Amino acid sequence: MTTERFLGASGGPAMPVAPRRSGFAALFVLALALLTAVAAITPAAAARRAGGTVTVEVVNNSDRDLIGSAINVIHGCLLAPAPGRINAGTTGRWTATACGDLVGTEGTISYQVAGEGTATVDVGWNVPFVGENSFTEKAPTGYVVSHSGGEDPSSPARFTFDCNSTTCDGIPDDWKRNGVTIDPGNGAGPQFIDLPKMGADVNKPDVFVQLDWMAGPAHSHALDPQAIRKVVDAFAKSPFNRHSPTTGINLHVDAGPNSVLNFATGATWGTLSRAKALTETANLGVKDANGMYTWNAFNALKTATTGGFVNTGRSSIFHYAISAHNLEPGSASSGISSGTPASDFIVSLGSFTNNVGTVNEQAGTFMHELGHNLGLRHGGDFDLPNHRPQYFSVMNYSYQMGLASGTTSGLMDYSRQAASLQEPTLDERQYPGSVGNFDVRHYCTKPTGGGSFVTVLASAGRVDWNCNGMIDESPVAVDTNNDGQITTLTGHNDWNAIQLRGGSISHPGDSGGVPAPTPDNELTPDEAAMDLPVDTTPPVTTAKTHPYAGEHEVYHEDVTVTLTATDDISGVARTEYNLDGAGWRDYTGPVTVSGDGEHTLLYRSIDHSQNVEQAKSLTIRIDCDGERHDDWHQSP
Structure with missing residues (x-):
């Protein structure tokens, strides 16, 4: 017998093969046993059991990868290593045989279900020389296995x-068809959850959220219905089609009896709702000694004896969220999730616009924190680096409050592609494309220090990554996301990666307990202010001459022209001039115009959003001795 731990996959370390036994004595006894048994079984049965061999296949039709956890070969051996990993949608196989064992082959293999903690699926085989073949299987909660x-x-x-x-x-299909009665086990008694009336669909993935909200005399943190609709529509229009005949996800947000259940019909949650208003407090929780947000205050509301979320019996179906004022004292974070993935989150916009946030701030933050619950991070698969220009997702701080396309802002989406950006060799003539044709944000420094993330319209087709006001023909190396590095920024396809089951979801009776302390590292108003809005207005440049022109606007000496440019949003990237048709030059300081005659100075500026000002013209007439251009000195 061999009992071993293993890790591995095709092309890498794999499950060990049990040691092969040998010896003439064993072969002789085996032959004798077979000869003796042949009289007791039919020829067909003998053919079925010839060699004590079986090929085992594990077909992984789930959406989670299976990772090798343990192998126990009691009799016989494996002819080749079993796969250490069986990815979702693939099949793993191995062949077990007697390898000289007098009994046949018998064993078990366990695979850990990725994203489900220590939960495993176990399969076993017993293929003896004498007797019936038998097989065993066991699946964790939320899954099934058959053979x-x-x-x-x-x-x-x-x-x-x-x-x-x-x-x-x-969510089991039967629950979606007929509803389900769940006893939360805390004395609240059995609770019927009418999923069909809530819009559950057997053929479409459903995500449910109960959203309680804080309210006080000054304001309410109930999310605007249009904010919720933006997120519901984003899920409905998503390309997600894992295990579904069509694309999209049904997102159902219970935000109170008067909140909209079906935006197509306008129907409200009514008596189906369990969401409610909570008493306004300045903070929902405190930090621990390590500076981590603690969930005790949140959990006290969640598990309250009267009216708590756990009492509803929804814990295995609904994410639970609270729209609060702020997190711990001193925090201005927009929200927080209890993990990645998870089933609890908070929206906390008390430090944002009007203490409750705009529609876009509410929608983007709600979708952002729900994204954490669905397994997404600030860079998709990792939190850092953040602000990747080509990662078009509300998970990205640069786009949390909504993406933009042209002059349309406040678009909510997770990333639909995994495009990379090569910071060491950026081609400014190429624009980072996206399925939604989104405008890109990248970092530009200011001459006075600091900087901000400016928006460049997709229609521009090019990006001035180094913020010098021109499109360079040769590759440039730029830190586009202000992380202090010039490197390759990888992308992430969020919709392909989201995990619909996390935390308590799909675990009946599991309320999750108090979540572990969580880093408070979400977007703040100061950080959000660095993300500048769409800028479609070019800079304004003014010209000032010295000395002042004499009578009839004629100068009698060299003229110095000082150009000054302003831009209200993205800032001036470049000012340039063209004197007497000599070509455009970068303006770095006052321009001297000299020599008798009429001179023409063209000038213009470009901002960081690549808006180009219409060139302005200044005519300068110089007559040093006052005798050569009499016509200039005549009154009109």
């Missing part, structure tokens, strides 16, 4: 592992 075949060496034993629902959203 077929394995009667003889030509028929593999196929274990099929899958989610417990058609769409792998953690």
Whole structure:
């Protein structure tokens, strides 16, 4: 018998093969046993069990990868290593045989379900020389596993592992069709959850959120219905089609009896709602000694004896969120999630516009924190680096309050592609494309110090990454996201990666307890202010001459022209001039115009959003001795 731990996958470390046994004595006894048994079984049965061999297949139809956890070969061995990893949508297989064992082959293999902690799916086989073949299987909560075949060496034993629902959203199909009664086990008694009336669909993944809100005499933190609709529409229009015949996800947000259940019909949640207003407090929680946000205050509301979320029986179906004022004292963060993935989150916009946030601030933050619950981070798969220009997602601080396309802002979406940006060799003639044709934000420094993230319209087709007011023909190296490095910024396809089951979702009776302390590292108003809005207005440049012109606007000496440019949003990137048709030059200081005659000075400025000012013209007449251009000195 071998009992071993393992890790591995095709092309890498794999499950070990049990040691092969040998010896003439064993072979002799085996032959004798077979000869003795042949009289007791039919020829067909003998053929089925010839060699004590079986091929085992694990078909992973779920949306989670399976990672090798343990192997226990009691009899026989594996002819080749079993796969250490079976990715979602693929099949792993191995062949077990007697390898000289007198009994046959028997063993078990366990695979850990990625993203489900220590939960494993276990499969086992027992293929003796004498007796019936038998197989065992066990799946964790939220999943099912079944087997077929394995009667003889030509028929593999196929274990099929899958989610417990058609769409792998953690909500069983029967619950969606008929509703479900769940007893939370805290004395509240059985609770019926009428999922069909809430809009659940067997053929479409469903995500449910209960959103309680704080309210006081001065203001309410109930999210604007249009903010919720923006997020609901984003999920409905998403390209997500994992385990679903169509694209999109049904997002259902219970934000109170008067909140909209169906935006197409205008129907409200009414008596189906369990969401409610909470008493306004300045802060929802405190930091611990390590500066981490603690969830005790949140959990006290969640598990309250009267009216607490846990009492509703929804814990295994609904994410629970609170729209609060601020987190711990001194924090201005827009929100926080209890983990990645998870099932609890907070929206805290008390330090934002009007103490409650704008529609876009509410929508973007709600979708951002829900994204954490669905397994997404600030860079998609990692929190750092943040502000990646080509990562078009509300998970990105640069786009948390909404993406823009042209003059349309406040667009909510997760990233739909995994495009990279090569900071060491940026081609300014190429624009980072996106499925939504989104405008890009990148960092530009200011001459006075600091900087901000400026927006460049997708229609520009080019990006002035180094912020010098021109499109360079040669590659440039720029720190586009202000992380202090010039490197390759990888992308991430969020919709392909989201995890619909996290925290308590799909775990009946599991309220999650008090979440572990969490870093408070979410977007603040100061950080949001660095993300400048769309700028479609070019700079304004003025010219001042010295000395002042004499009578009839004629100068009698060299003239110095000082150009000054202003821009209200993105800032001036470059001012340039063209004197007497000599070509455009970068303006670095006052321009001297000399020599008798009429001179023409053209000038203009470009801002960091690449808006180019219409060239202005200044005519300068110089007559040093006052005798050569009499016509200039005549009154009109």
